[in-house]
Amino acid sequence: MLFPLLFPLLLSTASATETVDSAPLRLGDLKAAEAFIDSAEVVVVGFFESEESRGYKELLDSTKRVTTVPGAICMDKEVWAELGVSSDTIAIFRKADNSQENLVLSEAKKVDADGLVNFLTINEVRYVTEYNQVTAVGLFNSEVKVHLLLMVNRGTKEFTQLKEQLAALAPEFTGKLLFVLINGAVKSNLRSLGYFGLTSGDLPRVGIYDGGSDMKWLLPQGPVSSERVRSFCHAFLKGELKAEKQAGAQAKSEL
Structure with missing residues (x-):
């Protein structure tokens, strides 16, 4: 597998x-x-x-701690029905994969602020999500199993420009691909690069990983432009990459 599927729940x-x-x-x-x-x-x-509901005060606490995720409260039962909620629930809504992740409080064994912080952070999947042990959980729990990977070293002149390019492109593929940034300058990510037969010195590169089939492909070497990445994504969605040689085919088969 490209990434481990299970990680410790970090607080x-x-x-x-x-x-x-x-x-x-x-x-x-x-x-x-x-x-x-x-x-x-x-x-x-x-x-x-x-x-006075279970989880109310804990949610207020957790949203103060996870300041990147805006929070709101709704007590209107008509709104609940429209959004598929039937009992006290904490729900995360994500644009990147059109996802609604529900934590039904009556089914939760324990509800505390630390646990809700964890729930928020592991589900904070964005148009471009930087891969780490926390975000990996949300990425692999998503129903969208195909990841467009931008592998680039943070600190290089290309990093910000390429990240912004992908952020502008990602909404075109909502619900079809998740855009993931892998920082090749982080030692723990070298294993992921190796899965594609790459090292940090080979970056920046773009690849696609299909979690459903555990297959992967690399965009051929050349400029990492929006046009090339868009064509690469469409080629995958049309099935045109299926017959191509997988990336890293000559690299070791086990991580």
Whole structure:
């Protein structure tokens, strides 16, 4: 496998690259709820009967700690029904894969702020998600099993430019591919590069990993342009890469 499927549940928050107001909004109707869900790449909504409900105070605490994920509260049962919620639930909404991840509180054995911080951070999948042990859990739990991988060394002149290029391209493939950034300058990511027959000195490169078939392909060497990456993605979706030789075919077969 390209990445391990199981990781320890880490209680530390992901490092924030941007911050938002962590005080949850009150959503009084469907229009407000839809506008809030559409306001950011990842949001969390607590659907509670009242402020005394199990998990209410813990959600407030966790959203103050995970400042990259905007939070809101909804007590309107009509909105619940429209969003597929029938009991007290904490739900994460993601644009990258059109996903709604529900934590039904009546089914949770334990509800505390640390656990909710963990729930938020492992499910914080974005249009471009930087791979690490925390984000890997959310990536592999997603129903979208195909990953477009940008493998590049942080600190190089290409890093920011290529990340921005992919961030602009990713919405075109919502629900079809997840865009993942692998920092080749991190020692723990060398194993992932090796799966493609690459080292950090070979970067930047772009690949596709299909978690359903455990197959992978590399975009041929050359400029990493939006046009080439877009064509590469469409070639995969059309099935045109299936017959091509897999990336890293001559590399060791076990990680």
